[in-house]
Amino acid sequence: MRNIAIIAHVDHGKTTLVDCLLRQSGTFRENQQVADRALDSNDQERERGITILAKCTSVLWRGVRINIVDTPGHVDFGGEVERILGMVDGAILLVDAAEGPMPQTKFVLGKALRQGLRPIVLINKVDRSDQRAHVVLDEVFDLFAALDASEPQLDFPVLYASGRQGWAATDPDGPRQDLTPLFELVCRHVPPPTIEPDQPFTMLATTLEADPYLGRLLTGRITAGSARANMPAKVLSRDGTLVEQGRISKILAFRGLERVPVEEAQAGDIVAIAGLATATVADTICAPEVTTALAAHPIDPPTIAMTFSVNDSPLAGQEGDKVTSRVIWDRLKREALGNVAIRIAESGEKDAFEVSGRGELQLAVLIESMRREGFELSISRPRVLYKMEAGERFEPIEEVVIDVDDAYAGVVVEKLGQRRAELTDMRPAGTGKQRLVFLAPTRSTIGYHGEFLSDTRGTGVMNRLFHGYAPFKGMISTRRTGTIVSRELGTAVPYALFNLEERGALFVSPGERVYPGMIIGENSRDGDLDVNPLRAKQLTNFRAAGKDDHVTLTPPLKMTLEKALAYIADDELVEVTPQSIRLRKRHLDPHARKREARRAVGA
Numbered sequence: 001m002r003n004i005a006i007i008a009h010v011d012h013g014k015t016t017l018v019d020c021l022l023r024q025s026g027t028f029r030e031n032q033q034v035a036d037r038a039l040d041s042n043d044q045e046r047e048r049g050i051t052i053l054a055k056c057t058s059v060l061w062r063g064v065r066i067n068i069v070d071t072p073g074h075v076d077f078g079g080e081v082e083r084i085l086g087m088v089d090g091a092i093l094l095v096d097a098a099e100g101p102m103p104q105t106k107f108v109l110g111k112a113l114r115q116g117l118r119p120i121v122l123i124n125k126v127d128r129s130d131q132r133a134h135v136v137l138d139e140v141f142d143l144f145a146a147l148d149a150s151e152p153q154l155d156f157p158v159l160y161a162s163g164r165q166g167w168a169a170t171d172p173d174g175p176r177q178d179l180t181p182l183f184e185l186v187c188r189h190v191p192p193p194t195i196e197p198d199q200p201f202t203m204l205a206t207t208l209e210a211d212p213y214l215g216r217l218l219t220g221r222i223t224a225g226s227a228r229a230n231m232p233a234k235v236l237s238r239d240g241t242l243v244e245q246g247r248i249s250k251i252l253a254f255r256g257l258e259r260v261p262v263e264e265a266q267a268g269d270i271v272a273i274a275g276l277a278t279a280t281v282a283d284t285i286c287a288p289e290v291t292t293a294l295a296a297h298p299i300d301p302p303t304i305a306m307t308f309s310v311n312d313s314p315l316a317g318q319e320g321d322k323v324t325s326r327v328i329w330d331r332l333k334r335e336a337l338g339n340v341a342i343r344i345a346e347s348g349e350k351d352a353f354e355v356s357g358r359g360e361l362q363l364a365v366l367i368e369s370m371r372r373e374g375f376e377l378s379i380s381r382p383r384v385l386y387k388m389e390a391g392e393r394f395e396p397i398e399e400v401v402i403d404v405d406d407a408y409a410g411v412v413v414e415k416l417g418q419r420r421a422e423l424t425d426m427r428p429a430g431t432g433k434q435r436l437v438f439l440a441p442t443r444s445t446i447g448y449h450g451e452f453l454s455d456t457r458g459t460g461v462m463n464r465l466f467h468g469y470a471p472f473k474g475m476i477s478t479r480r481t482g483t484i485v486s487r488e489l490g491t492a493v494p495y496a497l498f499n500l501e502e503r504g505a506l507f508v509s510p511g512e513r514v515y516p517g518m519i520i521g522e523n524s525r526d527g528d529l530d531v532n533p534l535r536a537k538q539l540t541n542f543r544a545a546g547k548d549d550h551v552t553l554t555p556p557l558k559m560t561l562e563k564a565l566a567y568i569a570d571d572e573l574v575e576v577t578p579q580s581i582r583l584r585k586r587h588l589d590p591h592a593r594k595r596e597a598r599r600a601v602g603a
Contacts, residue, residue, distance in 0.1 A: 002190045003221060003269050005069040005084055007112060008094035011126045012584035017094065017163035018057065019071050022256060024166065025059035025066075039596040048339070056219060057269055058254040061183045067254060067260040067270045071108070072499035074373045083206045083281060085115050086296070087221035087270060090190030092182075093119040095138075097160070097172075099132035100139045103401045110147045118153050120189055122182070126172045128161040133172040143493035157189055161345045162401055193221065195267035200287035201233070203273070204294045208281050210337055213276040214250060218285065223294065227251055228264045234286060235279040236293040241281055249275030281340040301358035302343055303396040303442055303466065306363055306565075308332065309352035311575055313584060314489055314515040319577040320376035325351040328375065335366060342366065356385060358466070360446065364562050371576050378584075379574045382565060384443045385591050387469055394469040396442040399433065402452075409434045411455045419444035420473040436473065439467060444476050447566035483572075484521035485585060486514040492533040498551045500531055506556045506582065508533070517588030519572065522557075559583065572595065 006014045058067045069084050085091065091112045095101055101109075112119055121140055123133050137158060144154055159182055161168035169175055202225065205218040227233075229251055235243040251260040252272040265271045279285060282296035310316075310325050316322050322331070332344045333354055342363075343356045357363045360382055367379060387394040400421065401407040404412055413423055413436065421440030429435035443463060451464055451535045484490075484504055494510040506521040514520055514533055523529045559567065564581055571593070575582040587593045 001065045001185055001192055001222065001270070002090065003067045003069075003193055003270060004090045004092060004186060004190055005071055005088045005112075006092045006204060007071055007085075007108035007119075008124075009096070009099075009104040013096070013163040014070055014094055017092075017122075017161070018068060019181075020163055020166040020178070020179055020281045021059055021068065022057065025061050028416055039439060051261040053109065058255060059256070061187065064187050065269075066183075066186060069270075074498045085111055085117065085205050085582045089117070089193055090186070091117050091119040091283070092186075093121050094124050094163075095121065095136055095140055097123050097126045097133045097136055098128050099403075100132075101137040101143045103399060103463045106143060106147070107465050109143060111174065113144075113147055113149050118189070119156055120182075120185055121156050121158045123158065123160050124163050124166070126160045127165055131172070131438040131591075134545070143248055148250065157185055159185060161312060163500070166442050193268035195222075196224040197226070197267050197556050199224035200290050201227050202284060202286040202290055202294060203227065203271075203283055203284050204296055205279055205281055208337070208340060210334060211274070215597055216276060216279065216337070217252070217272045217274050218276065218279055218281075218283075219270065220285070222265055222267045224267055226264055226266050227271065227273065229261075229530075232288055233276070234290075235276060235288070236284040238282050238293060238296050240293045244276060244278050245288070246276050248273055249287075264530070268543075274339070286429045302341070302385060304359060304363070304382045304384055304446070305354055305356040306351065306382050307347055307352050308351065308355050308367075309347075309378045309380075309573075311376040311378050311577070311587070312351075313378075313518070313575050313582070315513060315575075315577075315582075316376060319579045320374045322373065322375040325353075326378065326592050329353060331373070331375065339366075342420075359464075360562065364565060367576055368561055371578050374578055376575075376577045379576060380586075381568045381570055381572065382446050384446075386472070393472040394473050396446060397439055397467045397470045398466045400440050400441050400445060401463045402438070402460060403429050403433055403435050403463075404456050406432050406434055408456040408460060409436060412436060412452065412460065415448070415451065415455065416440060416444070419448065419476050434464055439470075439471075441473050441476070442466075448514060450563055480526065482523035482526050483519045483583075484523050484529050484531055485590075486518045486533050487516050487530045487590065488534045489515045491519070493536050494551045494553060495537045496531075496533045496535040498553055499535075500533065501554060503531070506554070507559060510553065510557050515584075515588070516590075517585040517593075519583035519585065528585075 006018065008014050036083045056067060056069050058065060069088060071084050093109055095105060123136055125131065126133050159168045159170060160172040166179060167176040168179050170181065203220045203222045206220040209217050211217050227248060229248060231248050233248050234245045237243050250266050251262050253265060254270060257270060273285060284293040308328060312325060317320045324394055332355060336342055341358055345354045347354045355363060370377065384396055402412060416438050419440060421438040421444055423436065423438055425437035427435055449462060452460055484500060491509055492508050492512050492514050497506060497510060500506060504522045504524040508514060508520045520533055559581055564583055568574055568583060571586050573584050574585055575584050584594055587596055
């Protein structure tokens with residue numbers, strides 16, 4: 001048996017490679033219809049083209065059972081990667097042959113090296129026209145050295161591959177046949193799991209999910225003994241205290257893409273266990289006679305938070321069927337049960353809840369899931385979570401790596417400099433491109449991505465990685481423009497919107513419903529502008545030169561969920577329903593907004 005994880009930066013081809021491993025190992029029949037990126041089974045994973053949840057699969061290669069864990073590549077889901085590495089004995093580090101090592105490559109490799117793993121380096125996408133495989137190999141070696149890899153770790157084996165075409169070889173130029181060299185290298189280089197078959201059953205819970213039929217499912221590797229269905233078990237927390245006692249109702253083993261019930265599982269295998277009511281990630285599931293918990297990595301603390309509240313707009317309850325605070329709280333509790341990187345708490349505000357996580361994307365995925373389930377919500381602007389040490393405020397800092405055309409490097413450095421970011425590295429990254437590395441406060445990157453894409457004409461690529469905490473760096477200027485706010489309830493008309501276009505960019509189309517306090521556009525100047533988007537043209541008997549004005553409207557800016565969350569200010573909310581994403585003021589009444597603004601100035 002071999003247990004391996006596939007680790008890489010986002011979009012370097014992990015899930016596509018796993019597809020090929022499954023096909024070439026005979027897990028699928030020759031004529032079996034299987035979707036591309038089979039492990040990305042979640043709807044949002046398919047739409048966004050990223051892995052959100054770590055998945056386990058298993059292939060049989062010439063008598064060797066290889067358990068493969070496909071891990072997320074996006075920084076917001078890094079908590080998944082850290083825990084998964086604890087239940088494998090080897091790792092395949094995937095690196096794009098054109099992009100080279102990226103921020104998440106550094107993050108996952110550092111975690112793997114600290115676990116004592118000896119990764120296999122697979123330089124992927126060698127079939128790309130802009131590949132630079134040999135240069136990338138040198139960059140990977142430099143990264144290993146920079147992360148204090150040991151001598152055995154520095155002596156890593158290398159293969160070149162194309163996950164899409166389904167081949168691997170010891171040389172970029174071939175032979176380009178199949179993935180046999182990779183299978184053989186895994187069996188030769190990755191050690192079998194270290195197990196204690198004669199000891200009582202112990203297993204460290206690594207991931208947790210909620211199954212509608214089986215309840216809590218805890219996945220992990222059995223480190224000692226064997227587990228049998230219906231056997232008694234107890235759960236110990238990281239410090240060794242008893243969490244619960246119960247019985248294992250079902251054991252599921254991974255066989256290809258399926259989870260198959262088995263009567264017994266042996267030490268070394270990765271399985272999912274059902275039947276325990278309160279056990280969670282980092283707990284030890286063990287036989288009743290075991291008294292010592294297994295060592296576990298703590299879960300990284302969240303760095304940003306949002307307030308989820310009941311939708312109280314005039315259009316509330318017209319598009320969704322889950323609108324009450326009780327239903328929202330029950331759904332958030334269920335999410336926290338299966339997603340240990342998210343924390344929830346009741347807020348001091350009425351009908352509102354505090355939801356904390358590792359990044360904007362992680363929380364946006366949760367909001368998108370909820371709206372698809374029929375929920376209506378009001379969401380506040382993301383805010384960072386500070387730490388207090390010795391009376392001083394510390395804030396989360398991120399390493400921001402940007403690949404940008406030479407022409408736009410200056411404006412990026414200027415904009416991030418205004419946001420208190422420090423430029424730590426600047427070097428050429430191929431023809432006509434620069435790679436810029438910054439250390440920036442997390443709050444300075446909230447809302448910057450849209451502006452960054454505009455500044456770089458959509459050609460820039462920005463990646464972020466949590467770096468650590470540093471003393472508070474001072475105030476950062478936020479959005480400089482005001483908003484255009486509706487003061488009427490009804491349906492927007494073309495004539496009114498045409499006359500408002502000169503005031504700024506609009507977010508709504510004719511025929512869309514609006515209400516007092518709803519943001520319908522961006523003011524080209526500072527300050528908010530209250531307008532009437534319902535004003536129709538007065539009909540009279542007078543005509544000018546025998547023709548009427550022909551109204552031609554500029555297409556409105558349509559806000560995605562991520563754009564909306566990044567755009568809003570502290571006194572604004574995003575109204576999320578199954579059919580719509582609207583921007584609105586926190587206080588819909590204009591007089592209440594003025595009172596609040598005066599109070600803020602006085603404070």
